[in-house]
Amino acid sequence: MTTWFASPADAVDRLGTAGYLADRATATTAFLAGSLEKPLLVEGPAGVGKTELAKAVARATGAELVRLQCYEGLDEARALYEWNYKKQLLRIQASGEQEWDATHDDIFTDEFLLTRPLLTAIRREEPTVLLIDEVDKTDVEVEGLLLEVLSDFQVTIPELGTVTAVRRPFVVLTSNATRELSEAVKRRCLFLHLDYPDAEREREIVSSQVPELEDRLAEQLVAMVGRLRELELKKAPSIAESVDWARTLVALEIRDLDDKAVDDTLGVVLKHASDTDRAVRELRLRK
Numbered sequence: 402m403t404t405w406f407a408s409p410a411d412a413v414d415r416l417g418t419a420g421y422l423a424d425r426a427t428a429t430t431a432f433l434a435g436s437l438e439k440p441l442l443v444e445g446p447a448g449v450g451k452t453e454l455a456k457a458v459a460r461a462t463g464a465e466l467v468r469l470q471c472y473e474g475l476d477e478a479r480a481l482y483e484w485n486y487k488k489q490l491l492r493i494q495a496s497g498e499q500e501w502d503a504t505h506d507d508i509f510t511d512e513f514l515l516t517r518p519l520l521t522a523i524r525r526e527e528p529t530v531l532l533i534d535e536v537d538k539t540d541v542e543v544e545g546l547l548l549e550v551l552s553d554f555q556v557t558i559p560e561l562g563t564v565t566a567v568r569r570p571f572v573v574l575t576s577n578a579t580r581e582l583s584e585a586v587k588r589r590c591l592f593l594h595l596d597y598p599d600a601e602r603e604r605e606i607v608s609s610q611v612p613e614l615e616d617r618l619a620e621q622l623v624a625m626v627g628r629l630r631e632l633e634l635k636k637a638p639s640i641a642e643s644v645d646w647a648r649t650l651v652a653l654e655i656r657d658l659d660d661k662a663v664d665d666t667l668g669v670v671l672k673h674a675s676d677t678d679r680a681v682r683e684l685r686l687r688k
């Protein structure tokens with residue numbers, strides 16, 4: 402059996418070394434997902450570190466990341482496996498007089514199988530983190546596909562039989578909760594709700610990714626992002642935007658985040674014209 406993390410504290414340490422600053426709840430859930438060998442469903446708004454958590458688990462444990470990016474219209478052939486029809490056809494043509502039964506046995510073998518992320522992750526013998534990203538973007542039918550993988554860590558290929566994981570991958574599913582996932586999927590997973598971090602953690606994240614940023618400026622930036630999140634915006638700034646903002650301030654050699662500096666750089670943080678208008682209006686009002 403693989404041990405992913407020895408304890409929640411070990412998860413904090415090793416994720417931290419991998420550049421991911423996890424709070425207690427995140428570290429505990431990551432530890433449990435590894436030790437119970439249960440998939441981890443991470444839900445929350447955009448840009449709070451859901452995808453990055455899976456990547457960080459892979460970096461921290463030296464596992465390889467296998468990623469299934471979900472989208473509308475994703476199907477079995479893209480998620481699980483697909484037969485290599487062209488190659489099969491060539492074999493059929495080349496087999497000439499051979500009996501059909503023999504040819505059939507020939508062309509439904511591993512050689513003609515194109516494995517996609519779910520099957521790849523199940524078959525790998527080395528430690529693997531399987532990231533099923535943005536699972537709420539798929540159609541509900543894909544959840545049916547996922548169930549076999551998530552509950553039994555196996556995949557059934559009618560012509561070949563059932564492939565069972567030799568070594569269970571560490572599975573992370575992420576969702577923006579644009580729709581409810583089925584109860585069946587949820588039941589098989591541990592659940593983690595990620596939200597915007599508190600000011601102190603956000604400052605740590607920003608400082609660790611943009612070390613050139615002065616501490617005082619980092620504090621100003623995080624406070625301002627916090628104020629922006631309190632406004633009713635179409636799209637509140639995420640951690641990713643805080644980090645971008647920090648890089649921007651460094652690039653422009655801005656030393657103080659005063660009104661003018663905010664005005665000049667707001668486009669890095671807010672991505673809707675109406676949000677910018679509202680922020681300018683309300684932040685001025687509050688002075």
Ligand SMILES: Nc1ncnc2c1ncn2[C@@H]1O[C@H](COP(=O)(O)OP(=O)(O)OP(=O)(O)O)[C@@H](O)[C@H]1O
Pocket residue numbers: 420421422423445446447448449450451452453454575577606610640641644
């Ligand atoms: N705890 C953290 N420690 C370090 N960096 C973090 C942390 N959380 C978020 N980040 C940073 O924020 C960025 C955005 O995170 P990520 O891409 O994982 O967001 P997400 O939640 O998957 O968003 P989306 O729903 O848009 O896909 C990451 O590239 C990373 O730099």
Ligand SMILES: [Mg+2]
Pocket residue numbers: 451452453534575
């Ligand atoms: Mg993501």
